[in-house]
Amino acid sequence: MSKGYTHIIIGAGHNGLVCAIYLAKSGRKVLVLEASGEVGGAAVTREFAPGFKVSAAAHLLNAMPAELLRELELERHGLQFSALGMPTYALNESGAPIVFAAGAVEGVDAEDAAAFAAFQGQISRLARVVGHVLDMVPFRLSFRTWRERLDGLKLAWKIRALGARDMRELLRIAAMNAYDLLTENFRSSLLKGALGLDATLGAEHSARAPGTVLTLLYRWASQARAGAYGAAQPAGGMGAVTQAMARAAREAGVEIRTGARVKRILVEGDHARGVLLESGETIPAQSIISNADPKTTFLALLGPEYLDTDFVRRIDHFRSKGLVAKVHLALDAAPRFNGVDAAGLAGRLLVSPSLEYLELAFNPSKYREVPANPVLEITVPSIKDPSLAPAGKHVMSINVMFVPYELGADAAGARSQLLSNVLATLERYAPGLRDRITASEVLTPRDLEREFGMAGGHWHHGALAFDQFFVTRPVPGAAGYSTPMPGLYLCGAGSHPGGGVMGIAGRNAARKIIQEGN
Amino acid sequence: MLAQSNLRPHYRRPLLTTPFFERSQYLVETDTYVPWSGYSTPDVFSSVEQEYFAIRNSASVFDLTPMVKYRIVGPDAQRYLNRLITRDVSKLKVNRVAYTVWCNEFGHLIDDGTVFRFGPNEFHLCTAERQLDWFLDSAIGFEVEIREVTDQIAALSLQGPTSCAVLKAMGLSGIENLKLFEMGHYRLGELPLMVSRTGFTGDLGYELWIATEGALDLWDRLMAAGHTRGIRAIGYQALEMARIEAGFVLPNIDFISAARTIRLNRETTPFELGLEWLVALEKGHFNGRRALVEEKARGSRRRLLGIEIAGKKPAHGSLIYDGEKGLRQVGEIKSALWSPTCKRNIALAMIEAPYFSTLKEFWVDIYVHRELLWERRMERAWPVERPFFAPERRKATPAPDR
Numbered sequence: 001m002s003k004g005y006t007h008i009i010i011g012a013g014h015n016g017l018v019c020a021i022y023l024a025k026s027g028r029k030v031l032v033l034e035a036s037g038e039v040g041g042a043a044v045t046r047e048f049a050p051g052f053k054v055s056a057a058a059h060l061l062n063a064m065p066a067e068l069l070r071e072l073e074l075e076r077h078g079l080q081f082s083a084l085g086m087p088t089y090a091l092n093e094s095g096a097p098i099v100f101a102a103g104a105v106e107g108v109d110a111e112d113a114a115a116f117a118a119f120q121g122q123i124s125r126l127a128r129v130v131g132h133v134l135d136m137v138p139f140r141l142s143f144r145t146w147r148e149r150l151d152g153l154k155l156a157w158k159i160r161a162l163g164a165r166d167m168r169e170l171l172r173i174a175a176m177n178a179y180d181l182l183t184e185n186f187r188s189s190l191l192k193g194a195l196g197l198d199a200t201l202g203a204e205h206s207a208r209a210p211g212t213v214l215t216l217l218y219r220w221a222s223q224a225r226a227g228a229y230g231a232a233q234p235a236g237g238m239g240a241v242t243q244a245m246a247r248a249a250r251e252a253g254v255e256i257r258t259g260a261r262v263k264r265i266l267v268e269g270d271h272a273r274g275v276l277l278e279s280g281e282t283i284p285a286q287s288i289i290s291n292a293d294p295k296t297t298f299l300a301l302l303g304p305e306y307l308d309t310d311f312v313r314r315i316d317h318f319r320s321k322g323l324v325a326k327v328h329l330a331l332d333a334a335p336r337f338n339g340v341d342a343a344g345l346a347g348r349l350l351v352s353p354s355l356e357y358l359e360l361a362f363n364p365s366k367y368r369e370v371p372a373n374p375v376l377e378i379t380v381p382s383i384k385d386p387s388l389a390p391a392g393k394h395v396m397s398i399n400v401m402f403v404p405y406e407l408g409a410d411a412a413g414a415r416s417q418l419l420s421n422v423l424a425t426l427e428r429y430a431p432g433l434r435d436r437i438t439a440s441e442v443l444t445p446r447d448l449e450r451e452f453g454m455a456g457g458h459w460h461h462g463a464l465a466f467d468q469f470f471v472t473r474p475v476p477g478a479a480g481y482s483t484p485m486p487g488l489y490l491c492g493a494g495s496h497p498g499g500g501v502m503g504i505a506g507r508n509a510a511r512k513i514i515q516e517g518n
Numbered sequence: 519m520l521a522q523s524n525l526r527p528h529y530r531r532p533l534l535t536t537p538f539f540e541r542s543q544y545l546v547e548t549d550t551y552v553p554w555s556g557y558s559t560p561d562v563f564s565s566v567e568q569e570y571f572a573i574r575n576s577a578s579v580f581d582l583t584p585m586v587k588y589r590i591v592g593p594d595a596q597r598y599l600n601r602l603i604t605r606d607v608s609k610l611k612v613n614r615v616a617y618t619v620w621c622n623e624f625g626h627l628i629d630d631g632t633v634f635r636f637g638p639n640e641f642h643l644c645t646a647e648r649q650l651d652w653f654l655d656s657a658i659g660f661e662v663e664i665r666e667v668t669d670q671i672a673a674l675s676l677q678g679p680t681s682c683a684v685l686k687a688m689g690l691s692g693i694e695n696l697k698l699f700e701m702g703h704y705r706l707g708e709l710p711l712m713v714s715r716t717g718f719t720g721d722l723g724y725e726l727w728i729a730t731e732g733a734l735d736l737w738d739r740l741m742a743a744g745h746t747r748g749i750r751a752i753g754y755q756a757l758e759m760a761r762i763e764a765g766f767v768l769p770n771i772d773f774i775s776a777a778r779t780i781r782l783n784r785e786t787t788p789f790e791l792g793l794e795w796l797v798a799l800e801k802g803h804f805n806g807r808r809a810l811v812e813e814k815a816r817g818s819r820r821r822l823l824g825i826e827i828a829g830k831k832p833a834h835g836s837l838i839y840d841g842e843k844g845l846r847q848v849g850e851i852k853s854a855l856w857s858p859t860c861k862r863n864i865a866l867a868m869i870e871a872p873y874f875s876t877l878k879e880f881w882v883d884i885y886v887h888r889e890l891l892w893e894r895r896m897e898r899a900w901p902v903e904r905p906f907f908a909p910e911r912r913k914a915t916p917a918p919d920r
Contacts, residue, residue: 270803304659305601308623308805313655477623484623484808 005031005255007513008275008283010262010301011291011453011492013041017245017254018506019289019491021072024252026514031283032254033275035261035453038239039246041291042452042459043501045237049439051390052330055238057448057459059379059397060086060348063219063500064241065135066227068507072248079244082385085230087347089340090194091429096339097349098190108188119185123220125162126170130221132158134497137508137515138471138480147515175466178212179355189354197352197375201401202324202499204463206362207355211465218464222502231348235385238501265290265302265488272302272487287487287518289509293454293461294318294474294494300455302485311484314475319463320456320494322445323365325403327422329396330389330439335380337430346383351376351425365404370418374425375401393438398422405445405457415442460499461492470496481509482516489513533558536583537672537733541741545751552754555648555668557584560753567858569756573719574859576748577680579740580757582673582725583733586648590641592662599633599641602656602805604788606798610635613701615714619788619796621806625813626776626785628652629769632716634701642667646769649777656805672733676740677723677760679909680747682917685713685724687743693724694916706732706739715917718757720764722911722918762855762864765824765905767791772822772852772866789818790868792904821874822852824904827863828897831884832856838867839881842896848873848880857906864906867899 007023009016012034020030038044042057061081069075087101098107105116132155139148159167173181178199182192196207199216206212226232234240246256261278265288274284290297294315298304304312337349352358352375361371377399382389389395400422407414419442426433445457454461462474471479474494481489491509493499534557535543542560550561559581563569572578590599599607605618612635619630631645643653653664676684685693696702696715704711709732717723728736741749761768769775773786787810788797797810827833838849849869857864869880880899885892911918 267803270808299659305597306803308808309602309652309656309658310623310805312658316655316658 005029005283005285007031007287007289008033008285009289009291009491010265010275010297011035011041012039012242012246012256012258013291013492014043014242014245014501014503015492015506015509016041016289016291017242017249018068018072018503019291019510020249020254020256021245021252022507022510023513024249024254026510030254031285032249032256033260033262033277033283034256034258037259039256039258040239040242042448042454043238043242045239045388048328048441049330052328052393052395052439053237053388054328054381054395054397056443057326057452058238058501059233059381059399060231061229061234061238061241061501062226062231063222063502064229065225065502065504066229068503069229072245074241074244074248077244077247077251079240080235081229081232082235082381083233083346085228086233087343088194088231088350089337089344089347090190090350090352091337092190092339093353093428094338097344098188098194099344100194105191108191112186112188112191115185116191122166122169123217124224125166127217127221127224129158129162129170130217131225133470134218134221134225134504135508136470136496137512138473138496140480141471173213174217175210176213177210178207178216179359181213181216182207182355189356193352193354193358194350196355196358197350197377197401200358200362201377201399202460202464204319204323204465206359206402208359214466214469215464218498222497222500233379233381233384236387237381237385241501262301267302267306267485270486272485287489287513289489289491289513291492291506293320293456293458293492294478294490295320295455296453297488297490297494298478298483302488306485308484311475311477314477318474318494319465319468320458320461321405322448322454322456322458323402323404324459325400325418325445326443326448327398327400327419328441328443329398329437331394331396331433331436332438333392333436334383334394335396335430335433335436345380347379349376349378351378351429362402365402368404368406368408370404370407370414370421371402372421374403374418374422376422376425377401403444405449407444407446411444411446415444418442418444459493461494462498464498469498473498481505481512487518534669536581537730538581538583538674538737540734541737542581542751550753554754555584555586555646559584560751562753562755563751566753566755566759569750569752570759570858572748572750572752573678573721573756573760575679576750577676577678577684577744578719578750578752578756579744580675580677580752582675583671584668585673586645586666587668587671588643588645588650588653589665589667590643590653590662591639592660593639594660594662595639595641598657598660598662599643600801600804601660602653603633604797604804604806605633606801607633607635607641608801612637613703615699615701615716617796619793621788621810622776623806623809624776624785625787625806625809627773627788627791628775628777630767634714636701647775647777652777670730671727672730672736673728674726674736674740675717675723676726677717677719677721678748679722679911679918679920680744680749681723683919684740684744684747684749686919687747688739696724696917697915698913706736711736718764718766719760720766720905720907720912721760721909722914759855759858762853762866763857763859763905763907765866767793767822767866768853772868783819787813787818789813790820791822818871820849820868820870822866822868823874823901824906825865825867825880825899826902827854827865827882827884827899829884829895830856830863831886831895831897832863833865833882833884833897833899836865836882836884838869838899839883839896840873840877842881842898844881844883844896848877851882860907862906864902865899866904
């Protein structure tokens with residue numbers, strides 16, 4: 001069976017495919033193994049009701065660096081966009097929404113508009129440093145190689161180049177919470193609520209928790225890297241991105257096998273030497289690269305017996321429980337939101353009217369309960385992309401924040417409670433929506449875990465927080481894509497810089513492997 | 519995986535007594551007790567010298583109960599232990615015992631102890647310090663149950679040239695054929711009695727393990743059988759002398775557990791202690807293996823050597839120099855003793871690289887307190903074979919009666 005692959009990548013999610021393309025372009029013979037029947041991982045489009053298709057997990061491409069899209073030539077490989085630079089509308093239950101578009105905010109008073117411009121300027125400058133960090137292959141703090149020393153110096157210079165005022169501001173706010181920072185700067189509840197959502201979408205806590213400024217910077221930094229694409233909607237859903245990647249990969253000489261679930265990573269003489277498939281087939285290779293999350297990779301695929309207790313303990317403690325659920329609605333007509341125009345309906349709609357609302361929506365998750373009044377990030381992709389729904393009909397894709405992984409004893413009850421709370425909330429912003437729904441789907445973190453094989457169902461494979469960031473992501477000993485097991489690498493969202501459909505982890509992993517000459 | 523059971527209201531009694539206390543308390547003439555793993559244990563019963571010579575000339579009884587004991591069972595028990603400790607458990611046969619150490623990811627020692635194999639999937643691990651959390655975290659991904667059983671098993675160490683004869687007199691037939699590091703199973707009344715030919719003295723000796731309720735019966739029968747064979751209860755100090763002669767290392771004396779070090783570079787590796795014979799690098803992965811492979815290639819930072827020192831004054835806590843003038847320190851003494859049996863001034867000394875291999879002679883400063891006056895002497899020292907004392911009777915099978 002063996003065709004002499006040098007590198008095997010476990011998982012054909014976007015990071016696995018990106019890693020495969022770069023490795024293949026460097027002359028390596030790469031095999032990508034995907035457990036499910038199609039490529040894409042969590043970046044797939046799926047039909048959840050007859051004729052209604054939707055991006056199964058992430059629904060916007062807003063963090064993939066523009067230069068990565070160019071390098072991979074995804075547009076040549078068929079990727080098209082149905083929307084670029086989508087505006088964000090912060091919905092107002094009883095009035096006009098505020099609109100974020102082209103780097104400015106509309107619908108707030110002059111003072112807040114000016115404050116936003118100043119805030120945006122400063123955060124963008126700070127986010128450039130974070131953006132530089134996102135691109136880096138994390139160095140070891142022992143700085144054993146010249147490359148690591150150089151990378152460290154470059155980063156130090158980037159920070160120094162901020163100048164005294166911005167550096168002081170970075171030091172001041174880096175470990176702060178978003179609630180305090182936003183309250184310092186703005187008066188409009190709606191504005192603060194919307195930015196609070198940006199600071200906490202995919203994070204572990206609400207905006208009052210320390211570290212939420214970091215996640216806000218992270219988000220702004222990754223969006224800045226997306227450049228002119230802005231928040232973009234691939235034609236045909238997110239699956240189109242990974243489909244284009246798969247074509248690019250095949251063209252580069254990568255072999256992709258779907259329906260090939262890896263059971264174990266095989267070890268010989270303290271070196272990863274191949275994989276064993278569920279089917280019983282073994283495939284040898286000189287390096288194994290896992291796009292699976294760190295817990296699955298180390299505890300299930302490799303096994304603790306090949307790792308030290310200290311390391312296993314850290315992996316075991318890696319916080320990877322998701323806090324975002326996905327709700328999909330099939331609609332027999334376009335929805336209408338209070339005060340939202342046609343441009344808005346094709347944009348990104350937020351239900352997070354204030355920081356208090358955000359905090360109250362978060363609280364129940366601490367007690368394994370679903371929020372009564374959930375925070376929502378909504379898109380109606382079929383407005384710009386009719387291919388996703390039958391003629392005249394529409395799909396709505398909703399990220400529901402603060403839905404805990406553990407849902408108490410009655411998980412099924414909690415799930416239907418969640419749907420009914422989401423619909424009741426939507427009804428306040430889009431009266432009559434309920435009557436247009438013909439089908440629905442709820443994916444809780446536990447469903448996402450089962451669906452996409454991500455332990456904990458976290459879309460970043462693990463929480464983004466200071467202690468799980470950069471040189472300590474996922475954990476000390478496995479940051480920088482190499483792992484304690486020689487020949488085994490990580491390339492997924494559990495590694496720096498994390499998830500979102502970004503692709504940098506995959507590219508950096510390839511970079512590291514090529515640097516090491518493996 | 520199970521947490522420790524049987525938690526007692528420790529605040530009512532900071533130190534526990536062992537089940538042998540009912541007998542031993544009447545033998546302690548010096549009223550000197552030392553705390554050991556939460557138990558109060560005699561430091562000296564009557565005189566250190568008499569107790570020491572019981573170990574070397576007749577039979578000594580040391581209460582081993584406070585030794586921390588873990589019971590490890592389950593289908594993955596062997597795999598689990600092989601990943602935990604440095605020795606190859608797959609080579610340990612049923613009813614055999616092995617001395618071992620275990621390390622963290624840096625190859626730094628956490629503790630030493632003994633593994634007892636009761637069956638294919640059944641082990642006891644005896645340790646110096648409590649470390650259930652480490653053992654439980656090490657069990658992530660293994661089907662194994664770990665339980666601390668320290669207070670359920672009473673244990674006595676019977677050591678000395680007449681120890682085999684004492685056990686024979688107690689009615690343990692065939693005991694003389696038990697090999698070193700072998701376990702034998704007997705009965706004492708209704709209760710199973712396990713005897714292992716192990717010990718911490720480097721002499722002929724046995725350790726006897728019984729359920730707590732059989733403790734006093736065991737003590738009484740042992741003392742009765744040993745009455746005419748010079749049996750004597752001994753305290754910690756006499757054992758300490760014998761263990762130095764045997765060249766065994768002691769946690770918190772010769773090395774500090776990596777779990778307790780605060781300062782950098784105070785940790786110790788098995789290679790540094792001269793315990794490479796315990797490190798089965800070829801068995802597959804175990805905790806610290808990758809770091810130890812690297813250390814083996816790179817060379818150790820320091821090494822524990824057995825040394826002999828001129829004169830008779832034990833070199834407790836002395837610093838070691840490369841010359842008589844004491845200008846460059848190259849190491850320090852960890853354990854020191856004037857050995858009554860060897861009639862030599864011996865010590866375990868940690869010597870820095872490269873001096874442990876380059877120097878054939880050291881100088882040791884010894885401080886002597888004489889009638890309230892401190893004197894400093896520089897004495898010559900040189901490396902010698904370890905163990906310092908290794909009588910043939912320790913290993914001889916059948917074991918000699920005297």
